[in-house]
Amino acid sequence: EADIYQTPRYLVIGTGKKITLECSQTMGHDKMYWYQQDPGMELHLIHYSYGVNSTEKGDLSSESTVSRIRTEHFPLTLESARPSHTSQYLCASSPGTGRPGGANVLTFGAGSRLTVL
Amino acid sequence: AQTVTQSQPEMSVQEAETVTLSCTYDTSESDYYLFWYKQPPSRQMILVIRQEAYKQQNATENRFSVNFQKAAKSFSLKISDSQLGDAAMYFCALASIQGAQKLVFGQGTRLTINP
Numbered sequence: 001e002a003d004i005y006q007t008p009r010y011l012v013i014g015t016g017k018k019i020t021l022e023c024s025q026t027m028g029h030d031k032m033y034w035y036q037q038d039p040g041m042e043l044h045l046i047h048y049s050y051g052v053n054s055t056e057k058g059d060l061s062s063e064s065t066v067s068r069i070r071t072e073h074f075p076l077t078l079e080s081a082r083p084s085h086t087s088q089y090l091c092a093s094s095p096g097t098g099r100p101g102g103a104n105v106l107t108f109g110a111g112s113r114l115t116v117l
Numbered sequence: 118a119q120t121v122t123q124s125q126p127e128m129s130v131q132e133a134e135t136v137t138l139s140c141t142y143d144t145s146e147s148d149y150y151l152f153w154y155k156q157p158p159s160r161q162m163i164l165v166i167r168q169e170a171y172k173q174q175n176a177t178e179n180r181f182s183v184n185f186q187k188a189a190k191s192f193s194l195k196i197s198d199s200q201l202g203d204a205a206m207y208f209c210a211l212a213s214i215q216g217a218q219k220l221v222f223g224q225g226t227r228l229t230i231n232p
Contacts, residue, residue: 033219041156041206043222058219090162092220105152106220108162 003027006091006109013081014117021076021112023091030095032074033106036060037088049074081116088113119144121211123223130199131231137184138194138226140209150212151185152220153194157205165207168192196228204230 004025013019025032034047035058045058049068063085064078074093078085092106121142130136142151153165168176168185175183180197196203209223 035222041225041227043208045219045221048219059221092162105164105167108154110161 004091004093004107004109006089006112008112009110010113010115012115012117015080015082017081017116019078019081019114021089021091021114023074023076023109024072025074025093025107026072027093027095027107028071029093029107030071031093032068033092033094034058034064034066034074034076035090035092036062037090037111039087043090047076081114083116086114086116119146119211119213119221121209121221121223123209123226125226126224127227127229129229129231130196132199132201134199135195135197136199136228138196138207138209138228140192140194140223142190142192142209142211142223144190144211144213146213148214150214151183151192152210152212153181153183153192154208154210154222155203155205156208156225157202162208166194199230201230201232204228 007022030051032049035043036046037043044060046060046062047066049055055066064076066076089112091109094106149170151168154162155165156162166176166178166181175185182195184193206225206227208225210220212220
């Protein structure tokens with residue numbers, strides 16, 4: 001059973017709409033991540049967070065924004081959706097410390113599949 | 118920059134047989150983690166196996182084992198006694214020990230199990 005929850009699982013919207021993808025985890029993890037998975041299945045990091053009030057851009061430029069007001073919550077927002085934003089978005093979290101082992105293991109949510117018409 | 122390359126977009130294997138998925142990577146760091154993740158169709162990504170670069174012994178998890186060649190920067194996954202439930206996309210990934218510990222993923226290999 002998942003300890004990290006993403007909603008909605010599927011979303012179809014029109015161009016120009018504002019959307020928020022929700023991600024919550026119950027494991028008390030400090031670090032959280034958003035990955036974008038394209039149709040070819042490659043995953044690209046678009047945002048990450050070290051902890052509350054900490055957010056950083058990932059390796060792939062994205063027009064989306066994120067916030068981290070609470071440890072367990074890491075929502076992703078698109079102010080004006082476009083067809084180029086059509087993709088699957090995966091949220092993940094990991095413990096905040098280095099070794100011992102387990103610190104780098106990401107737990108993933110089930111994903112939010114976004115289609116912008 | 119860290120990169121991960123999976124040169125096999127698709128692989129197939131007969132049920133109960135053994136299959137090896139390839140992965141090469143590049144990093145300037147001497148210590149790091151390597152992972153294999155599995156993503157079944159329309160399901161959650163889950164960890165299959167993990168290897169710390171400073172450990173010379175290859176990691177094993179039941180039917181899954183790795184062949185870690187640090188000098189060659191190679192990290193292949195062997196699945197023994199393949200089962201229908203092993204059908205999935207498999208991703209090789211690399212992460213630093215320190216800092217944000219961001220995972221860099223390979224392109225993925227789609228594994229099909231033939232009954």
